[in-house]
Amino acid sequence: MLGEATIDWQSKRREAARQEILSAAWAVARENGLAGLTLREVAARVGMxxxxxxxxxASKNAIYDAMFEQAWSAYEEWVATADLPAHPRAALRVRAHRFFRFATADLPRHQLMNLRTIPGFTPSPEGYAPAVRVMDELRAxxxxxxxxxxxxxxxxxxxxxxLVDAQWANDPGGTRYARLIDRAVDMYADAVHLPKVTDDLEEP
Amino acid sequence: MLGEATIDWQSKRREAARQEILSAAWAVARENGLAGLTLREVAARVGMxxxxxxxxxASKNAIYDAMFEQAWSAYEEWVATADLPAHPRAALRVRAHRFFRFATADLPRHQLMNLRTIPGFTPSPEGYAPAVRVMDELRAxxxxxxxxxxxxxxxxxxxxxxLVDAQWANDPGGTRYARLIDRAVDMYADAVHLPKVTDDLEEP
DNA sequence: GTCTATAGTTTGATAGAC
DNA sequence: GTCTATCAAACTATAGAC
Incomplete structure (x- = not known):
C-alpha cells in the first residue's frame, strides 16, 4: 500500500520543480526585463x-500567468501582515506605503501586475483571482x-x-515620490472627509 | 547653378521618407504592441x-528615439493649442483633461512616453528635449x-x-477614470489652496 | 538609396529516444 | 521527465551589386 504516499511525494516534487522554475523566471526578468524573458535562459538556471x-x-505565457498569480498572492500576503493603526488616516497611510514599497521594489513584477507590457499576454481567470481578492479586500x-x-x-x-508610476518613470531607485505619500493620502482623506487625526474617534 | 536647389529638394525628400517610415512604425506599434515592432513590418508598409x-x-532604437521625440512634440503642441479659462481651477481641469485624453488615446505612445516598456531603450538627449520643455512649461x-x-x-x-494608468489597466477604452478627473483636480486644488471658483479673482 | 543575399543569432515549440 | 535533435520562423544588421 504505497500508492497514495508515492503520489503525494511525486506531486510535492512536481510543485517544488514548478517553484524553482518560477523563481528562475523572476531572476531572468529582473536582469533582462520582463519582455526579455526566454525559456532557454530560465531552463539554464535550473539546470535544464x-x-x-x-x-x-504548457507555454511561455503559462509561465507569465503563474508569475502574475504569484505576484498578486505575494502582495495579498504582504498587505495582510501589516498591523494597522486604529485611526483611519493613519491606517490609510500605512496601506499606501505598503503598496508603494511593494510596487517600487521590483519593476518587472510591477509591469506584470499593473501595466500591459507583454503584447500578447492576458492573465487567465485563475491567475487573476488573487488580484480580485486584493481589490475586494481594499474595497472592504x-x-x-x-x-x-x-x-x-x-x-x-x-x-x-x-505615485508608483511617477517614481519609476522619473526617479527610479530614488525617494522623490515616496516622500509625497503622506501628503497625497492626507489630501485624499480630506476629500473623502475622513476624520482628522486630532478628532476624537469615539465621539461624533 | 542648381546645386542649392537640388540639395534642398533632396533633403525634403529625405525628410518625407523619414516621416513616412515613422508613420508606418506607429501603425505597427498600435497593431502588434510597442515591443512587437519589427523592421520588416515597418519596411513592408512603406514599400521597402x-x-x-x-x-x-541608424538602428531600430533610433526609430524608437524618433518616435519618442515625435510623441512628446505632439503633446507639446496639443497642450499649446488649448485655450485656458482664466480661473486657475478651471484651467487646471482643462489641462488635466488634455493630458488624460492624449495619454489614453494611444497605448504604445503612452508606453513609449511614460513607461519603461522597451528593455534596452533610453531616449537620447535630443529625443528627450521636448519632454523637458513640456515639464518646464508645466512648472511655469x-x-x-x-x-x-x-x-x-x-x-x-x-x-x-x-488616472491614466488606472484607466489603461482597469478599464481600457472606457471612461471609469476619465469621470474622476474633475474630482481629482478639485481635490488637488483644495490641497494647494487654489481659490474656489466662486471666489472673486480680482479681490484678495 | 534601394536592392538581393546572407550572416549570425535567437526564439518558442515539437518529436521521439531513453 | 529529461534529454538530443531539430524545426520553422523571426530578428537586427552588414556587404556589395546596381
Missing part, C-alpha cells in the same frame, strides 16, 4: 534544457472607514498607483 | 525591404497660479498620470 520546461508549463477596508463610493475607491487606487 | 531602413535610421503654468513647491508639482503629475 528549454524543452524540459514544457513538462511543467475603505468601506470600514466610511468610503463606499466606487469613484472614491477608484480615486485612491489611481492616486497611489500614480 | 528591411535593410533599406538603415539609409534613414503651475507657478503662475501660485504652486511653486516642487512636491506640489510632482503630486499633480502623479495624480493625473495615475
Amino acid at each position: 534544457r528549454a524543452p524540459s520546461l514544457y513538462s511543467h508549463f 477596508f475603505l468601506a470600514g472607514m466610511g468610503v463606499t463610493d466606487d469613484g472614491d475607491v477608484d480615486l485612491y487606487v489611481a492616486l497611489v498607483g500614480g | 525591404r528591411a535593410p533599406s531602413l538603415y539609409s534613414h535610421f 503654468f503651475l507657478a503662475g497660479m501660485g504652486v511653486t513647491d516642487d512636491g506640489d508639482v510632482d503630486l499633480y503629475v502623479a495624480l493625473v498620470g495615475g
Whole structure:
C-alpha cells in the first residue's frame, strides 16, 4: 500500500520543480526585463534544457500567468501582515506605503501586475483571482472607514498607483515620490472627509 | 547653378521618407504592441525591404528615439493649442483633461512616453528635449497660479498620470477614470489652496 | 538609396529516444 | 521527465551589386 504516499511525494516534487522554475523566471526578468524573458535562459538556471520546461508549463505565457498569480498572492500576503493603526488616516497611510514599497521594489513584477507590457499576454481567470481578492479586500477596508463610493475607491487606487508610476518613470531607485505619500493620502482623506487625526474617534 | 536647389529638394525628400517610415512604425506599434515592432513590418508598409531602413535610421532604437521625440512634440503642441479659462481651477481641469485624453488615446505612445516598456531603450538627449520643455512649461503654468513647491508639482503629475494608468489597466477604452478627473483636480486644488471658483479673482 | 543575399543569432515549440 | 535533435520562423544588421 504505497500508492497514495508515492503520489503525494511525486506531486510535492512536481510543485517544488514548478517553484524553482518560477523563481528562475523572476531572476531572468529582473536582469533582462520582463519582455526579455526566454525559456532557454530560465531552463539554464535550473539546470535544464528549454524543452524540459514544457513538462511543467504548457507555454511561455503559462509561465507569465503563474508569475502574475504569484505576484498578486505575494502582495495579498504582504498587505495582510501589516498591523494597522486604529485611526483611519493613519491606517490609510500605512496601506499606501505598503503598496508603494511593494510596487517600487521590483519593476518587472510591477509591469506584470499593473501595466500591459507583454503584447500578447492576458492573465487567465485563475491567475487573476488573487488580484480580485486584493481589490475586494481594499474595497472592504475603505468601506470600514466610511468610503463606499466606487469613484472614491477608484480615486485612491489611481492616486497611489500614480505615485508608483511617477517614481519609476522619473526617479527610479530614488525617494522623490515616496516622500509625497503622506501628503497625497492626507489630501485624499480630506476629500473623502475622513476624520482628522486630532478628532476624537469615539465621539461624533 | 542648381546645386542649392537640388540639395534642398533632396533633403525634403529625405525628410518625407523619414516621416513616412515613422508613420508606418506607429501603425505597427498600435497593431502588434510597442515591443512587437519589427523592421520588416515597418519596411513592408512603406514599400521597402528591411535593410533599406538603415539609409534613414541608424538602428531600430533610433526609430524608437524618433518616435519618442515625435510623441512628446505632439503633446507639446496639443497642450499649446488649448485655450485656458482664466480661473486657475478651471484651467487646471482643462489641462488635466488634455493630458488624460492624449495619454489614453494611444497605448504604445503612452508606453513609449511614460513607461519603461522597451528593455534596452533610453531616449537620447535630443529625443528627450521636448519632454523637458513640456515639464518646464508645466512648472511655469503651475507657478503662475501660485504652486511653486516642487512636491506640489510632482503630486499633480502623479495624480493625473495615475488616472491614466488606472484607466489603461482597469478599464481600457472606457471612461471609469476619465469621470474622476474633475474630482481629482478639485481635490488637488483644495490641497494647494487654489481659490474656489466662486471666489472673486480680482479681490484678495 | 534601394536592392538581393546572407550572416549570425535567437526564439518558442515539437518529436521521439531513453 | 529529461534529454538530443531539430524545426520553422523571426530578428537586427552588414556587404556589395546596381
